[in-house]
Amino acid sequence: MKVRVQVMPKDGLLDPQGEAINIALINMGFIEVKNVRQGKLIELELEETDKIVVKNRVEDMCQRLLANSVIESFQVEDI
Numbered sequence: 001m002k003v004r005v006q007v008m009p010k011d012g013l014l015d016p017q018g019e020a021i022n023i024a025l026i027n028m029g030f031i032e033v034k035n036v037r038q039g040k041l042i043e044l045e046l047e048e049t050d051k052i053v054v055k056n057r058v059e060d061m062c063q064r065l066l067a068n069s070v071i072e073s074f075q076v077e078d079i
Contacts, residue, residue, distance in 0.1 A: 001046050001054050002079045007067045008039035042066055043079070051078070 009015045015037050022036040044061075048054050058076050067074040 001049055001051070003044050003046070003054060003058050004077050004079050005042040005044065005058060005062055005066055006039060006075045006077070007042065007062070007072050008037060008074075010071055010073050013071050039072075 009018070017038040018036040021038055022033055025033045025036070044058060046054055046057065048057065055076060062074045062076070063069060
């Protein structure tokens with residue numbers, strides 16, 4: 001089974017990479033850009049086929065390694 005994990009900075013926290021992208025886009029003439037948040041997308045392929053088991057395992061992976069729970073949130077979706 002394949003899943004995608006989207007990891008993003010939590011709302012209200014500084015996002016220096018997003019801010020750098022935002023400034024660069026404005027400097028390039030894209031003045032309509034008001035805010036940029038930059039995260040990461042992780043695709044996983046697991047041998048397990050039970051959706052509940054996969055969801056639990058991937059959430060455990062996120063909490064232990066893939067996302068910093070203090071400053072990031074994550075979302076898991078099937079693909």
